[in-house]
Amino acid sequence: MLTHLEVDGFKNLVNFAVDFGPFTCIAGPNSVGKSNVFDAIRFLSLLTDHTIMEAALQVRGSGIDASDIRGLFHSSEHGYADRFRIAAEMIVEPHVRDDFGRPAEATSTFLRYEVEIGYESPTFRGILGRLVLLSETLNYITEGDANNKLKFPHSAQNFRKAVVVNKRRSASGYISVQTAADGQTEIVVHQDGGSRGPGQIAPAATAPRTIVGTSNTSVTPTILAARREMQKWQFLALEPSAMRKPDHFQAESYLSANGAHLPATLYRLVTSEANGEEESAGIYATIANRLSELVPIDEVNVEVDEVRQLLTLEVTERTGVRLPASSLSDGTLRFLTLAVLVADPEAQGVICIEEPENGIHPAKMNEMVKLLQDLAVDPSEVPGPENPFRQVVVATHSPAFVQLQDRQDLLFALETRMKGKHGESIQTLRCQPLEKTWRAEAGQSSVGLGTILAYLSAPPGAQLELSQLVYE
Template sequence: MITRIEALNYRCLRRVAQDLGPFHILVGPNASGKSTFLDVAALMRDFVGDGRQDIGDVISSRAPNYEDLVWNHRGQRFDIAIEVAIPENLRQHVPGGQTLFRYDLGIGRVDDKGELGIYKEHLQLMPPPSSQEREESWQQSSLTLIEMVPGGERSRRLHPILRRTGVGGSMVHFVSETLPCESFIFNLSPRTCALATLPPDDKLFPVANWFRRFLVEGVKTVALDAAALRRPSPPTARRCFVPDGSSLPWVLGDFLSTNPNGLADQWLEHVRIGLPNLRSVRIVERPEDRYRYLKITYDDGLEVPSWLVSDGTLRFLVLTLLAYLPDFTGTYLIEEPENGIHPTAVELVYESLKSVYDGQVLVATHSPAVLSLAELNQVLCFERTDKDGVRIIPGDKHRMLRDWKGEVSLGTLFAGGVLG
């Protein structure tokens, strides 16, 4: 689970640092930074990629001009960082007290010719910081993200695993987590992410390799594609959930056939609350090519294949299914899950998303109906100012909600403009 996201001068995020829990709802007006905040984790995922990704390709996928990604076009660099909780089963491999993994990236012009590259890249094990340490290190510099105060008690408990040095960040240092005497130093193009070149040795780098896999495979931007949901899925499709939903016939087929602990029956009961006329969902496999598709049966006996099912129904099936999948782990970034779904069914989607027990879900929404279901500590309120860029205010610290007693729902307050 991602426990913290930070950004400095990235797009509309001039200076943002936000702690995270397993489930959050991001609210605020248009252009208030919700999508950009979610994109920090996605950007890191894309930089690491498969090890052959040029950072220029990642940048150009977001903007044709690099300077468009720098806050207010001021300066030539931006910094991003995330912290991730180390799973319990891996903590035996790290020194005592180090329960977090922190990854920093700095992107910008790295030489006099204006070459774009990674000028800073740090990866380190760290203990949970105190709020005072957070504040001191955050205020230490306006050009870099958190760097632990040298010589402090906490800095002696840090375990750096990856660090870039040299002109333009061209020198890479790796230090083993389990055998500090084992280290690697080599030159690397600043246009290549060093973490992507980490030696795939789980004996030397058990947590770092887990983190790389988590970043590349576990951070998913859910962008359901109506066309992909409708068309039959080929036998070459992945057997796990993919962000556009195209693997749904295979994922749902396996889920319905194995019915782990009766979860399939529970899911169908959940679905019928929002779609009371639905009798069953089954998977059909075409014998000529083994392509699979959904077929829904209604109470009147009508059977409808996926290409004739409404967008809202397909989205509802997917979003309610996520919490029931036994292997649904990682961090999922979802924008406006309420789109196309009837207001009476929105609550069922919300209940499913917040119940993803082995994963993390971050949801950006404009729906008062979604917000009215949320708890105050799950809400992150976004607002934008000309001077400071985006500000993120936790719901339980929002100036308009400090004395909120629940008499008026959060959804009503949001619809009235109180929360942005």
């Protein structure tokens, strides 16, 4: 669970900070930079499985050309920044497995991870510059500090005590930096998991990957837990063509970021050894009931073709007509995919979605909002199979979608100007909550309803208004 994010020097994010709850809706106009918040989160996730350069090239907007990597750095009239920093405070699962299948237990579950990336100019003309690791740290947050760090409304007894554990007593944390005798920055990996002795030291400037990105054994269980957490951060970009496809029997049985493997995922849920026949039927019924709030259907099921070894998702309309997923509309498929995700207790971590309202009629928008809210963990209860430890962050520019949100969950992406390093005026982004919400009460700058009139009133030039009914 990502509770706090800080970004400085990445794209248009300068001295940027935001607190997240179980469900967060970021609203803002097109091109304001909402997607850059997701890109910063995605960059951290990519670093867990890729080199620094590979992660940079996969972040949306930087393309596949290495000459574009400067686009990740904030730019002003004085040129590009030479470094950016991203920090994340997160709650991790205590029990994880390493790449060899061995179990490991983190000594702390509430962590602060910080990484600083620099740009190194080429030595010769025609040679591209490269990204270098300037700093990387991983520290623990104590149970006492968690009281102030977890700002969103939650149950201290049921939620916080269940997810925040700290057995670490060393002041060094898990990863720190130090300066070597030659002035170079070194990354220090401190002992964990019962090990003793001095930490391992590695030079930062020559590292192709981060320390977290190379932690794959149970020897460093807490670093491994941080890696596993960031690996679970998903960025859903549901594609109709992927959601419509049937699955082979041997296909991956977990939903992909584009919505692929929908039939296999649902089939895994209903055929799980933990479920009896009644429970399996209940999963089908629950998903069908949710979908019936959007379209007139009675049943959802997975058709098993033993001859072709295919799994096909089907729905049965109230008229009795059976339709394969390939015949459903884009919006219906998107809703159905999210409904399956809600039903999957193994789907955990951060789930980021841009414009989830696409393809949904305004009259049915409330059903989509409720579905997304149900996808997130309930912080008043203990996380578990019935309350999966999931977090949802959505970005939207839809007034109808915004009007249906709980005001406590809303953030408004606003452009603002500030003084840069050289005294120049630079444009950046701030995500501000509404007045009298938990973020505002924690001291964050907030906005009133007057600032967000564009989300509450008819757009300029509207030809049809509700007030016209009086004159008809």
